[in-house]
Amino acid sequence: MPIGNRAEFRFQGPRHLLALYNEGARKGGEASVDGVCHSRLRGSDHLLTFVPAGRAYQEWHEAASFTEVTFLYFDPAALRMSKVTDARLSPRIYFEDALVWQTASKLKKAIESGGTDCTPYLEALCGVLAHELSVPDTDVVREPTPVSRGGLAGWQRRVVVAYVEEHLGEQVCLLKLAELARLSVHHFCRAFKRSFGIPAYQYQVLRRMEFAKLRLADRAASITDIALSLGYAQTSSFSSAFRKATGWTPTDYRRELK
Incomplete structure (x- = not known):
């Protein structure tokens, strides 16, 4: 959206909505979901908004810089396949979540690619996204955590997450991640946990298991190859780590994707 333009969004329907604010800032504006939560946050770079099915959502803003927003719509039945109930999906406005962002971005790219044989991959991505949107701390609607409270800055989160995603087949050492964030290992570990809610090592394991879920949707890939x-x-x-992280064996998880 060009600078200076005013935009208004309204939605209420039988599907879930996830908005990805890829970049942008606003001179003014407000977003709300059924009066349950609202926000007048101005910066919107790499933020997300989730609107559960049936909730009335409205937003307006006047762009202070070029703004790009992507809207993804989900059939609740597709998310229930991952055993996530609608009751666990709460509205959230302008929140930061590196896991949700990465998965939603992959889903966006897969949809845009328009491949005719990517349905299992899309279903697996939806399942991963459902779990990420339903983790306990998403029950609380909140603004992004200020850097002053000890978390990583936005650029630090992005560079660390990107590096982990590019090296899922490796055990990335904390020293490397700290160097990328330009922090000491001690400071990095503390800031990372404040930003993501889990230690850096646990985050790496989680992302590897989420990637494994996506690979398991491709039945041409053997479990040995995935490992x-x-x-x-x-x-x-691999099977032991996957079961510890998900509660499923790789074979059982693949069977549930039918």
């Missing part, structure tokens, strides 16, 4: 691609020398080690 090797994620840096596991033994299939049994």
Whole structure:
């Protein structure tokens, strides 16, 4: 959207809505969902808004810089396949979540690619997204955590997340991540946990398992190949890690995707 333009969005329907604010800032504006939550936050770079099915959503803003927003709509039935109930999906406005952002971006790219054989991949992405949107701390609607409270700055979060995503087949050392964020290891570990709610090591394991879920949707890929691609020398080690993280064995999870 060009600078200076005013935009208004309204939605209420039988589907869930996830908005990705890729970049932009606003001179003024407000967003609300059924009066449950509202926000007048002006900066919107790499933020998200989630509107559960049936909720009335409205937003207006006047652009102070070039603004790009992507809207993704989800059939609640598709998310229920991942055993996530609608009651666990609460409205959230202008929030930061690196996991949700990464998965939603992959879903956007997959849809734009228009491949005829990517349905299992899309279904797997929807399942991953459902779990990420329903984690306990998403029950509380909140603004992004200020950097002054000890978390990583926006550029630090983006560079660290990008590096982890590019090296899912490796065990990335904390020293490397700290160097990318230009912090000492001690300061980085503390800031990372404040920003993501979990330690950096646990975050890496979580992302590897989420990637494994996506690979399991491709039945042409054997479980052994998936394990090797994620840096596991033994299939049994991968299966153990996957079950610990998800509660499923890789075989059982793949069977549920039918």
